[in-house]
Amino acid sequence: MNVMERGDLVNLPPHKRPIALKWVFKVKVNPKGEVIRHKARLVAKGYLQKAGTDFGEIYALVARLDSIRVIIAIATLNKWRMHQLDVKAAFLNGLLEEEVYVTQPPGFEVKDDKLKVYKLIKALYGLKQAPRAWNKRIDQFMHQIGFERCTTEQGLYVKYWISNGQEEKLLVCLYVDDMLVIGSKAEYINQFKHQMTTEFEMSDLGELNYFLGIEFMQTDHGMLMH
Numbered sequence: 001m002n003v004m005e006r007g008d009l010v011n012l013p014p015h016k017r018p019i020a021l022k023w024v025f026k027v028k029v030n031p032k033g034e035v036i037r038h039k040a041r042l043v044a045k046g047y048l049q050k051a052g053t054d055f056g057e058i059y060a061l062v063a064r065l066d067s068i069r070v071i072i073a074i075a076t077l078n079k080w081r082m083h084q085l086d087v088k089a090a091f092l093n094g095l096l097e098e099e100v101y102v103t104q105p106p107g108f109e110v111k112d113d114k115l116k117v118y119k120l121i122k123a124l125y126g127l128k129q130a131p132r133a134w135n136k137r138i139d140q141f142m143h144q145i146g147f148e149r150c151t152t153e154q155g156l157y158v159k160y161w162i163s164n165g166q167e168e169k170l171l172v173c174l175y176v177d178d179m180l181v182i183g184s185k186a187e188y189i190n191q192f193k194h195q196m197t198t199e200f201e202m203s204d205l206g207e208l209n210y211f212l213g214i215e216f217m218q219t220d221h222g223m224l225m226h
Contacts, residue, residue, distance in 0.1 A: 007102075007120040009113060018101045018117040019054070020045045021124070042105055044126035051128075055098055060131035063155025063173040065212065068180060071156070071173060072208075075182045080169075082208040083181045083189050087138075088201040090177030094123035094133025131176070138174065145195050147172065180211055 012018055021044055028037040049055055075082055087093070100120045104110065123130040139149065147157040147170075159170040170188050173180040179196075183189040196202050 007118040007122070009104075009110060009116050010101075010119050011115075012101060012117045016099075016101055017048075018103045019048050019127075020103050021105050023106060024125075041125055044102055044124045046126040046128045046130075049128050054100060055127070055129040058128045058132050060135035060176070061154040062175045063153060063180075067153045067156060068173050068175075068212070071171060071180075071182065075171075078184070080182050080184050081186050081189055083183075083193075084205040084208050084211055085179040085181060085193065085196060086203040086205060087177040087179070087196075088203060090138075090200075091123050091125050091127075091130040091134045093200060094130055094135075094137050096120055096123055096127075096129065096133055098129065100127065134177075141199055142172070145192075175212055178212060180208065 021042055024041045024043045026039045026041065027035055028039055030036050072082065101117045102120060102124065103117055104114065110116065123133045127133075142149070142157045147159045150156040150158060155174050157172040157174065161168055168188060169182075169184045170192060171182040172192070173182075181189050181192060183192070193202070193204060197204075
């Protein structure tokens with residue numbers, strides 16, 4: 001990830017303090033414990049931020065696990081299709097409302113401008129407001145493509161419409177960067193996937209089998225969680 005895409009290299013304004021950056025390395029494994037990817041992530045040292053100065057609201061809404069279980073049960077009863085998506089580097093999509101400055105990434109300093117800092121436009125992992133910025137970004141997009149946020153479960157988005165005299169449904173449960181997509185027909189799920197991939201970098205994980213640490217298995221009696 002190029003930090004220059006996150007913001008502009010500038011002189012640090014008076015009375016402003018830059019937030020230091022660091023690299024975090026992680027090995028990602030699948031449900032069987034097999035290594036599938038080595039990740040390097042540039043992270044801001046958010047613990048250096050001051051509330052009211054560097055950030056305001058930081059909370060981000062996610063679907064509750066109990067709600068997800070109920071929705072899966074309803075989908076199984078109605079024989080709706082269930083798929084899962086993952087937004088790659090989700091927090092990097094959030095637009096910042098605050099004025100945030102960070103140091104240059106270790107090992108990637110600009111040779112002739114080492115004293116300059118980056119003024120961020122988009123969020124970085126580690127910033128206190130990063131989850132909130134991403135949540136606002138995805139919420140705006142979901143409304144833009146015709147979804148409504150459920151008033152009692154605000155991690156759930158719903159879209160209804162009539163096709164050939166029949167009511168069709170598309171439901172999306174959002175848990176940070178994980179998305180459970182449920183539709184009355186496969187074509188509507190595929191259409192939603194296309195909309196998401198045109199806006200964000202996505203991983204299409206196919207039919208539901210492993211979500212939020214829970215493994216799912218399709219049986220003759222419905223979806224089994226274990």
